[in-house]
Amino acid sequence: MKKIEGVMAQTNAPKGIDPDGIFFVQVDPAKCEACGTCEEVCATGAIQSINDDGIRAVVDPAACMNCGQCLVNCPYGAIYEGVSFVDEIFEKLQDPNTVVVSMPAPAVRYGLGESFGAATGTYVGGQMHAALRKLGFDYIWDNEFTADVTIMEEGTELIQRVKEQGQKDARPLPQFTSCCPGWIKFAETFYPDLLPNLSSCKSPIGMLGPLSKTYGAHETHTPAKDIYTVSIMPCIAKKYEGLRPEMADSGFRDIDATITTRELAYMIKTAGIDFNTLPSQQPDPILGDSTGAATIFGNSGGVMEAALRLAYEVLSGKTLKDPDIKVVRTHEGINAADVKVPGFGTVKVAVASGLANAAKLCEEVRAGKSPYHFIEIMSCPGGCVNGGGQPLDPDVRASLFKSTVAQINKRFRARRITA
Amino acid sequence: MKMNRRSFIKACGVMAGYAVLGVNMTKEAAAAAMGFVGLRQKSVYDADANVYKIRKSQDNPMIAKIYDHETGFLHEGPCGHMSHHLLHTHYVDRSARVKALKAKGFKFNL
Ligand code: SF4
Numbered sequence: 001m002k003k004i005e006g007v008m009a010q011t012n013a014p015k016g017i018d019p020d021g022i023f024f025v026q027v028d029p030a031k032c033e034a035c036g037t038c039e040e041v042c043a044t045g046a047i048q049s050i051n052d053d054g055i056r057a058v059v060d061p062a063a064c065m066n067c068g069q070c071l072v073n074c075p076y077g078a079i080y081e082g083v084s085f086v087d088e089i090f091e092k093l094q095d096p097n098t099v100v101v102s103m104p105a106p107a108v109r110y111g112l113g114e115s116f117g118a119a120t121g122t123y124v125g126g127q128m129h130a131a132l133r134k135l136g137f138d139y140i141w142d143n144e145f146t147a148d149v150t151i152m153e154e155g156t157e158l159i160q161r162v163k164e165q166g167q168k169d170a171r172p173l174p175q176f177t178s179c180c181p182g183w184i185k186f187a188e189t190f191y192p193d194l195l196p197n198l199s200s201c202k203s204p205i206g207m208l209g210p211l212s213k214t215y216g217a218h219e220t221h222t223p224a225k226d227i228y229t230v231s232i233m234p235c236i237a238k239k240y241e242g243l244r245p246e247m248a249d250s251g252f253r254d255i256d257a258t259i260t261t262r263e264l265a266y267m268i269k270t271a272g273i274d275f276n277t278l279p280s281q282q283p284d285p286i287l288g289d290s291t292g293a294a295t296i297f298g299n300s301g302g303v304m305e306a307a308l309r310l311a312y313e314v315l316s317g318k319t320l321k322d323p324d325i326k327v328v329r330t331h332e333g334i335n336a337a338d339v340k341v342p343g344f345g346t347v348k349v350a351v352a353s354g355l356a357n358a359a360k361l362c363e364e365v366r367a368g369k370s371p372y373h374f375i376e377i378m379s380c381p382g383g384c385v386n387g388g389g390q391p392l393d394p395d396v397r398a399s400l401f402k403s404t405v406a407q408i409n410k411r412f413r414a415r416r417i418t419a
Numbered sequence: 420m421k422m423n424r425r426s427f428i429k430a431c432g433v434m435a436g437y438a439v440l441g442v443n444m445t446k447e448a449a450a451a452a453m454g455f456v457g458l459r460q461k462s463v464y465d466a467d468a469n470v471y472k473i474r475k476s477q478d479n480p481m482i483a484k485i486y487d488h489e490t491g492f493l494h495e496g497p498c499g500h501m502s503h504h505l506l507h508t509h510y511v512d513r514s515a516r517v518k519a520l521k522a523k524g525f526k527f528n529l
């Protein structure tokens with residue numbers, strides 16, 4: 001076990017193991033104070049009491065979507081991560097025969113700075129690229145590029161689905177987004193009948209892995225077998241996704257290692273890099289350059305907004321003058337919107353933040369009552385910026401104490417009155 | 420109230436902290452968490468509007484390069500053959516294990 005930015009983690013680097021058998025998060029019973037916070041934030045109920053003392057545990061990995069919301073919300077730091085590749089990545093960075101490639105997600109650059117004292121949410125994209133270079137990554141490729149690819153693929157798929165309605169073998173509507181690995185496992189586990197509604201697109205990281213070992217290998221004249229791809233995510237469920245057996249379309253493992261924002265911060269600190277004095281740098285070309293549409297993937301409603309920026313132009317043949325489509329921006333809960341597209345009509349969309357809300361939209365689809373063309377789902381409330389792999393909110397580990405103090409205050413006051 | 424070992428330890432910890440910090444801590448934990456998320460979300464939209472020069476995926480020159488009809492790696496365009504081979508996937512029905520757990524008496528929310 002290693003302590004990584006306030007979270008304990010088992011350092012191992014599983015390979016060729018069925019990820020369905022892995023506990024990506026688990027409770028340390030010696031640290032659990034039985035407060036029940038984890039159970040409250042868990043949509044599936046995978047984490048529950050296992051004895052009369054109220055000690056919690058993830059009872060079986062099959063019921064856990066690996067979202068990590070229990071972990072980031074536990075006031076006692078009692079929940080640990082079951083998988084960490086940091087040691088193996090340090091070894092690969094040292095190895096002159098391995099070409100190590102970085103693949104950071106959009107949301108990482110809105111959390112990483114917090115580990116180095118920056119204000120909540122500070123954008124540190126340029127310093128993140130510089131830090132990855134300093135750590136010794138050979139190519140600073142960026143998952144934001146494949147967020148743009150995802151929009152091209154998923155937007156095209158949506159338009160195809162809309163057009164083929166009424167034809168034989170038409171793929172069903174609504175189309176669900178497929179970039180959130182917690183949501184994908186959730187659909188596979190609890191709504192398998194709705195799998196035809198899921199976009200067939202892999203997530204942006206599911207695309208960047210194989211593109212690195214094919215297109216990227218070709219463009220940089222690197223033998224694909226020498227490339228080691230590191231997925232850097234605001235997310236624990238991405239570790240599960242990286243280990244899915246089918247993620248091997250490049251002829252190799254598409255994603256060799258997955259770490260969180262916290263683990264990247266840990267690696268930067270361990271390497272003795274002074275993050276705050278780093279200059280702002282660009283990613284490497286070919287698989288690095290991106291757009292505003294890609295960076296908003298980090299927020300609930302962002303994939304929807306980015307897709308609409310494309311769909312509007314394709315369906316109407318006109319230029320979208322103002323790219324802000326604020327109606328779909330989602331802070332929490334479920335957000336539904338009608339987006340008028342000239343020459344097409346109304347695109348009906350919904351965004352759900354959190355899996356309990358996802359379940360509500362799934363029930364509608366299952367009942368044949370869903371009015372939408374396109375639904376975006378993110379497991380974590382607010383989106384990836386609030387993912388289970390992001391630096392911890394310092395208030396969380398103080399919060400239970402504060403609310404308990406408030407309760408005690410109330411009890412003392414009540415006693416005084418009755419005395 | 421029945422006190423087990425855990426809640427006793429917890430109460431001790433709370434009392435000690437209580438003595439140090441005093442009264443009037445009323446800020447809701449949940450509200451604080453969303454304020455925190457809201458700050459990160461705002462920063463994302465600010466960067467979209469102010470940091471990124473191009474704001475639509477289809478306008479990214481590297482997207483034009485990879486999908487170029489003649490020389491592009493994905494020259495058939497989005498959802499073409501190469502895309503289907505590398506960038507699209509299939510899903511697996513994983514309901515059986517949770518069903519089996521429920522049959523053994525485990526309770527879940529769904
Ligand atoms: S939130 Fe932490 S301390 Fe509270 S019950 Fe869950 S694991 Fe135990």
Ligand code: SF4
Pocket residue numbers: 025038041042043044045046047058063064065066067068069070071
């Ligand atoms: S990781 Fe998510 S699904 Fe798994 S126990 Fe924690 S909150 Fe529940």
